[in-house]
Amino acid sequence: MLNTGQDEQTRKQQNAQIQALLKPQVDLTDLTARTAITIDYNDQNYNVKGRLRMRRDEVVQMSITALGVVEVALLEFTPEAAYLLDRVNKRYAKIDYSSGLLNTVGLNFSTVQALFWNRIFAPGKDASRLKPDNFKLTTVGSQQCIEPTRQSLLKCYFYTDEDCKLLQQTQLMFNDYQVTWHYDMFGNAAAGAYPTIFDISVTANDETAGTHIVLSNVSYTDKTWTAGTNLSRYTQVKAEELLSILKLLK
Secondary structure, eight states: OOOHHHHHHHHHHHHHHHHHHHSOOTTOOEEEEEEEEEEEETTEEEEEEEEEEEETTTEEEEEEEETTTEEEEEEEEOSSEEEEEETTTTEEEEEETTSHHHHHHTOOHHHHHHHHHTOOOOTTSOGGGOOGGGEEEEEETTEEEEEESSOOSSEEEEEEOTTSOSEEEEEEEETTEEEEEEEEEEEEETTEEEEEEEEEEEEETTEEEEEEEEEEEEESSOOOSOOSOOOTTOEEOOGGGGGGGGGGGO
């Protein structure tokens, strides 16, 4: 016979664990860091420097510099859209969340922000409205696996440590596409542990591209930078045209 009281206690404990991984780290609204990035793309290997700047609910910026000094590219995510900027030739591409594949699978700013802030999420859902009941927790080996109770076209799996305190890996799956975002080397943030290494792999049609990002000089108190980019002096082009930026990084 099932122990109803014990089951209820277990569920309450799991809800508390899930809630801790859902909510933003208390009082942690800004993060800046230097980045050392290794990109494996199209049988080519690039080692570049850059910066990561994030302001919760406003922007996520990932810049790439040439020779570690001159900013040549910027990937910027805002609540409205994502932008890829070519700083050298003053070009940019806009990626709208509400159209195409991104809209179909529910990828938006909330999703991107959760990935960079080391939080769990449900595709297409507003993070502020998510509750522990929207997820279920199971044990997989020495890890806990959290997933949305109602999986959509984009399947999500979040793997934590045995105590369900640190989010160690996020896995996204859609048809033949798979994205694995692994977190490592957790530092002591002002309001909780934050990872200083991202290992990101994208697999499609048996081909894999990877990005290894190491953060250094991490600051949780720098609010001197300005979110958003003035695009008035930039020319809009298709995203494919901006892949030439990679030639500047060799």
